[in-house]
Amino acid sequence: MARTSKTPRALLDRKQDKLNWSLFKFLENLLVFCAAPSRSVPRESGVHFHISSKIKDEGVCILFKIDRRSDPLMPGHGWKPDYMAFYAAADRCICTIIEMKGRDEKNLRHGIEQIKTLRDMLRAEFDKHLPGACRNKIRFQGILLTPVNAQVPNQLLKRRPTRASKSQP
Numbered sequence: 001m002a003r004t005s006k007t008p009r010a011l012l013d014r015k016q017d018k019l020n021w022s023l024f025k026f027l028e029n030l031l032v033f034c035a036a037p038s039r040s041v042p043r044e045s046g047v048h049f050h051i052s053s054k055i056k057d058e059g060v061c062i063l064f065k066i067d068r069r070s071d072p073l074m075p076g077h078g079w080k081p082d083y084m085a086f087y088a089a090a091d092r093c094i095c096t097i098i099e100m101k102g103r104d105e106k107n108l109r110h111g112i113e114q115i116k117t118l119r120d121m122l123r124a125e126f127d128k129h130l131p132g133a134c135r136n137k138i139r140f141q142g143i144l145l146t147p148v149n150a151q152v153p154n155q156l157l158k159r160r161p162t163r164a165s166k167s168q169p
Helices: 008-014 026-033 053-057 105-129 163-167
Strands: 060-065 083-088 093-100 138-145
Touching: 026 105, 053 060, 093 105, 105 138
Parallel strands: 093 138
Antiparallel strands: 060 083, 083 093
16 A cells, blocks of 8 residues: 655645534634645735745744635624735744735725734634733734725824723823
């Protein structure tokens, strides 16, 4: 009998990406089943992106597919962004939430709300499951990826104080 390959690529190719809510909670399902097989995403709404392989020289970057239409990571939440990139290096962790939209301003407003919904959910999960020293190192940012000449609703993008700046006078 031939031995099956144990390389990471072979293991990923055989892995089923079906969420398992009976065994895992939100963060576990995200980490185990939502990691994208590559750092390039297909075109959607006229836009697409990829994360450079140069990032491997600085730290670890994992791209997660969040908007899983047939197997939702955020059941009960109507608004979910398309992707999230988690970058970890020795000195920082950045959670980048990415929503891909067309030109319509109404859809762009909706995209901002989708980014905020995941950010709030991740903050709550990190507060529950990560030690304070770790969760205080994580920064959130959102990318609303749009075609050229899209009308971005700037009022919704105003910066709010972070947890660290709220505690300081």
